[in-house]
Amino acid sequence: MFKITEKQELGPKVYLMKVKAPLVAKNAKPGQFFIVRVYDKGERIPLTIADYEKDEITMVFQTVGLTTYLLSKKEVGESVKDIVGPLGNPSEIVKYDEGSVVLVGGGVGIAPVYPIAKGFKEAGNRVKVILGARSKNLLFWEDRFREFCDDVLVTTDDGSYGRKGFVTDVLKDLVENGEKIAQVTAVGPPIMMKFVCEVTRPYKIKTIVSLNSIMVDGTGMCGACRVEVGGETKLTCQDGPEFDGHLVNFDLLLERLRMYKKEEKEAMEHFEEKEEIVHED
Known part of the structure; x- marks a missing residue:
């Protein structure tokens, strides 16, 4: 379990959380991400690391579906089920002589x-x-x-x-x-x-x-995060998440990101219906 040490609402439906994750924080580099699971039977979602220090990592997310909504309801002192990371390749940071x-x-x-x-x-x-x-x-x-x-x-x-x-x-x-x-x-x-x-x-x-393509395991086994870069299939989790933008097929990426909109909406509606029943009882 990973304990939440800080929570802020940065804007409408936008939240910051700091979470105790010593090994992730120790090894994190700019540009990498992690996968978080809020509850035991919950969905696994990728979030890019917003900051890291000592034994904590910072995540910033917007509530766009059921999992991020449930995550936003967590409070300081509570925990998320698990965090896996850091994942992906870090940003290639160099010193430029000009520009x-x-x-x-x-x-x-x-x-x-x-x-x-x-x-x-x-x-x-x-x-x-x-x-x-x-x-x-x-x-x-x-x-x-x-x-x-x-x-x-x-x-x-x-x-x-x-x-x-x-x-x-x-x-x-x-x-x-x-x-x-x-x-x-x-x-x-x-x-x-x-x-x-x-x-x-x-x-x-x-x-x-x-x-930030659709992702399941985050380690290259499922292929769900595949994107087309320079006419070749790449995996965001293994080959990215950073790519040469001039080579990315953004139209295909946008199409793939829309694949589960219907299911995401249905999951949220089902949850809201269950919540209404509980409140009525």
Whole structure:
């Protein structure tokens, strides 16, 4: 059992949890993920590591289905059934002689960008971060990034904070205004990462994306997390989660992510029906 030591609501349906996981924290590196199971007979879901220190790891998640909803109901002092990790390959962090490293985080993808940005900065790079959210109340950790980044640029879809628009608008401005960029790393909704890649493609800027495909075991046995990269089938858990964004077949990824929407909805509805019966009794 893995004890919850801290819980925060970062925004509507967005939660931060710190969990005691000494071995995971000891071995974790930027860009890796873990798999969490809330209850004994529960679903196993992958979450990218948002931070790690001493004997704790930090997870940030949004309630989008039954498992994340159940996880959000856990409180400090309670435990989750198990955590497996760190899994996947860590981010390839290098020192660039020329150009800045631009990290793009969208939605809850802001969280896993944090350790990657820290890694690039500690390696001696000039680091710029673009943070995007639908509205101000869904934006988080801006202050954390400002502590060490050379520049932090913020966008909201509705214009409630920062620049109105999308992260791609800011990235496009940087490129067109002559910013020398050595690498772009994007983490967030697949559609966002797809369009980040389309911005950088004409300029041949190295662009890395972190994929969060459907996953079951997380160790390469099931093949559920397969993605197409450069015309070849890759496993997110074994070969990723980071890939060259210009080679990822995002249309296929988006199609696969929609495969179980019906079942996810039915599972939530079934749970809500059971909850209503309990409350009526």
